[in-house]
Amino acid sequence: MRKRFALLAIVVLAFLALNASVFGVYCVVAETDQSGLKLQAANSAVEQAFNAVLDAERAGANVTVLLDQLNVAADLLAQAEMAYGNGDAANAADKADSALSIALEVKSDAVSAEKSALVAYQNGFWLTVALSVIGAAVFVFVLFLVWRLLKQRYVKNFLGAKPEVPSQ
Numbered sequence: 001m002r003k004r005f006a007l008l009a010i011v012v013l014a015f016l017a018l019n020a021s022v023f024g025v026y027c028v029v030a031e032t033d034q035s036g037l038k039l040q041a042a043n044s045a046v047e048q049a050f051n052a053v054l055d056a057e058r059a060g061a062n063v064t065v066l067l068d069q070l071n072v073a074a075d076l077l078a079q080a081e082m083a084y085g086n087g088d089a090a091n092a093a094d095k096a097d098s099a100l101s102i103a104l105e106v107k108s109d110a111v112s113a114e115k116s117a118l119v120a121y122q123n124g125f126w127l128t129v130a131l132s133v134i135g136a137a138v139f140v141f142v143l144f145l146v147w148r149l150l151k152q153r154y155v156k157n158f159l160g161a162k163p164e165v166p167s168q
Contacts, residue, residue: 035089038096042077045103049073052110060121061113066106073102 049070057063080095 033089035084035093035096038093038100039077039080039084042073042080042096042100042103045100045107046070046073046077049103049107049110052107052114056110056114056117059114059117061110061117063110063113066110066113069102069106069109073099073106076102 053063053066053070056066076095076099080092080099083089083095084092
């Protein structure tokens with residue numbers, strides 16, 4: 001799981017580095033071109049989705065499916081940037097839109113998975129506290145019963161004992 005997440009992190013970071021170099025060359029075009037704006041929006045959404053998945057994983061959620069979907073979005077975004085670099089603005093816009101919708105869905109799912117993991121953690125914590133308090137109370141009660149039983153036996157044996165008179 002961690003290897004897969006680390007591999008995804010490397011792919012996303014390499015993708016972001018490639019993205020910076022592509023947008024560095026096409027900076028003026030991206031500001032005025034609709035496809036460039038869609039690419040920027042999709043890139044931002046993939047980055048936010050990645051951060052949301054990372055937060056969900058830190059909270060203890062199972063993010064395997066989310067990572068698979070995020071990989072699909074990153075691949076679509078890479079294809080969109082390649083198409084944009086080759087001058088195919090229509091294909092780039094379509095792939096950027098697809099990547100954007102997948103990234104938004106992944107982000108939403110990651111946020112809800114993080115919340116669910118945090119709620120499960122809190123429930124587990126309070127269950128542990130409650131069971132510890134109950135266990136301590138039962139232990140003290142049983143200890144009291146054993147002490148009382150031993151005290152009664154001691155008193156009974158003490159009162160039933162005959163005094164020894166030293167013989168002269």
